[in-house]
Amino acid sequence: MLKTILNVIFICLLLVGGINIIGSVLVLMDVPFFTRWDDWTKHTDExxxxxxxxxxxxxxxxxIYLKYIAPKFSKNQPKPPQYTKCPKCKEVFNYKELINGKCKNCKEVDTxxxxxxxxxxxxxxxxxxE
Ligand SMILES: [Zn+2]
Known part of the structure; x- marks a missing residue:
């Protein structure tokens, strides 16, 4: 819940930042830019x-929020296993390289x-x- 609120706040921040830059550049170029809450054509160059x-x-x-802070919220979710081991041939695999977690050597054996x-x-x- 908190995460959703923060996401919305920071996405709004990105949008407002984008509007600020686009609007101000247009106004600097003497292209009128209007928003509902303000008439930007009245802004000074400064x-x-x-x-x-x-x-x-x-x-x-x-x-910064989206790259570094938002991912931390999902940290507590269970991660899929990274490494698995075959009980038969004792080989260790990266889980991603296996199909349905089956051992590559023993075929039908679950790692x-x-x-x-x-x-x-x-x-x-x-x-x-030892
Ligand atoms: Zn195996």
């Missing part, structure tokens, strides 16, 4: 430049998420460490 600067700041903030695997066969982990 004000237009300020709005362009603000526009870039808004876009930068929005971009097991590496963390699950060592919970199931803790002795193998000990063998490895």
């Amino acid at each position: 004000k237009s430049l300020e709005m362009i600067r603000d526009g870039f700041v808004f876009i930068l903030l929005g971009a 097991i998420n590496i963390e699950e695997y060592f919970k199931k066969y803790p002795t193998e982990l000990q063998d490895k460490n």
